Each structure stands twice: as structure tokens, then as C-alpha cells.
Amino acid sequence: MQAPAAAERNKGPILAVLQEYVGSGAHAGPGVLQVLEVGAGAGLHAAYFARELPQTLWQASDIDPRALRSIAAYAEAMRVPNMLPPILLDVSQGWETWGGTQPATLDLLVSINLMHITELKCTEGLFKGAGVLLKPRGVLFTYG
Numbered sequence: 001m002q003a004p005a006a007a008e009r010n011k012g013p014i015l016a017v018l019q020e021y022v023g024s025g026a027h028a029g030p031g032v033l034q035v036l037e038v039g040a041g042a043g044l045h046a047a048y049f050a051r052e053l054p055q056t057l058w059q060a061s062d063i064d065p066r067a068l069r070s071i072a073a074y075a076e077a078m079r080v081p082n083m084l085p086p087i088l089l090d091v092s093q094g095w096e097t098w099g100g101t102q103p104a105t106l107d108l109l110v111s112i113n114l115m116h117i118t119e120l121k122c123t124e125g126l127f128k129g130a131g132v133l134l135k136p137r138g139v140l141f142t143y144g
Contacts, residue, residue, distance in 0.1 A: 003044065006113075008044065011049075014112065014143055017141070018053065019052075021108065032056065032057050033056045033057070033107040034057055034106050035050075035053075035056045035057065035107065036133070038061050038062075038110070039062055040060035040061060040071055041112075041113070042067060042070045042071070042074070043070050043073070046058055047077075050082050050083040051078055051080045056082060058082060058084065059101075060075075061088070061089035061099065062086065062089065065088065067086075072085060072086055091125045092122045092125045094129075095125075101133050103132050104132075104134070107134075108141060109126075109129070109138070109139070112142075112144055114126065114142075114144065115142060115144065126142075
């Protein structure tokens with residue numbers, strides 16, 4: 001498992017903001033919230049947030065196969081039952097290639113430390129995907 005120091009430092013403050021949305025009832029409909037995290041990197045955030053937000057079904061993704069292995073290792077080590085196996089996802093490609101995610105099915109689309117370190121086409125892809133995949137009143141959450 002990869003363990004980025006920055007991810008360890010900022011996981012608490014990011015969780016506090018996510019809890020404002022998840023805990024507020026602002027999401028559409030009852031039941032489990034569908035979350036897709038793009039560019040999840042090592043997976044520390046994904047596993048931590050999924051564990052702390054049990055009302056979510058967390059789908060982490062990344063373009064790097066090494067990151068996918070780390071994400072899976074975090075989910076296993078932290079015993080996170082509401083975390084799906086990670087998927088390979090290139091956010092610069094059309095939403096149709098995003099692991100079978102269907103239009104208007106996501107309550108939350110999360111992107112942490114992606115936009116400032118990737119090409120503009122990744123940010124454009126993120127916003128285009130959010131426009132199609134988020135439910136009405138769904139939220140695109142970005143950090144970094």
C-alpha cells in the first residue's frame with residue numbers, strides 16, 4: 001500500500017466537508033449513496049471515507065494499475081464492506097468508458113488532487129462526466 005503523507009494529513013478536513021453533504025439529506029432519495037471517486041491514487045482516502053460514511057457505496061478508480069492494487073489493499077486492510085473493487089478509469093475519455101456507470105446514477109462524484117496535476121483534458125472530462133452521471137442534486141466534490 002502506498003501511504004502519501006498529504007493524504008494522511010488532509011483526510012479529516014475533507015471528510016468533514018463530505019459529511020456536510022452526506023449527512024444533510026441533500027442527496028436525492030433514501031438509501032445508499034452512490035459515489036465514484038476518480039483518480040483515487042493510493043486509496044487511503046477512498047477506504048477512509050467509505051469506512052466513515054457507511055451510508056455510501058464507494059467506487060474508487062484510477063488510471064494507474066499500481067494505484068488500483070494499492071486501493072484494493074487499503075480496502076482489504078481496513079475491512080471496508082461498502083467499497084467496490086477499484087476500476088481502471090481515464091477521466092479524459094468519455095463517460096461511456098467509466099466502468100459502466102450509467103447516466104444520472106451518482107449521488108457524489110469525488111476528485112481529490114486531480115485537476116492541478118493533470119492535463120486540461122482531464123478536467124474537461126471530469127466536468128462533462130459529472131454533467132451526465134450525477135443525479136439531479138448530485139454533487140461534484142473537488143479538492144486540490
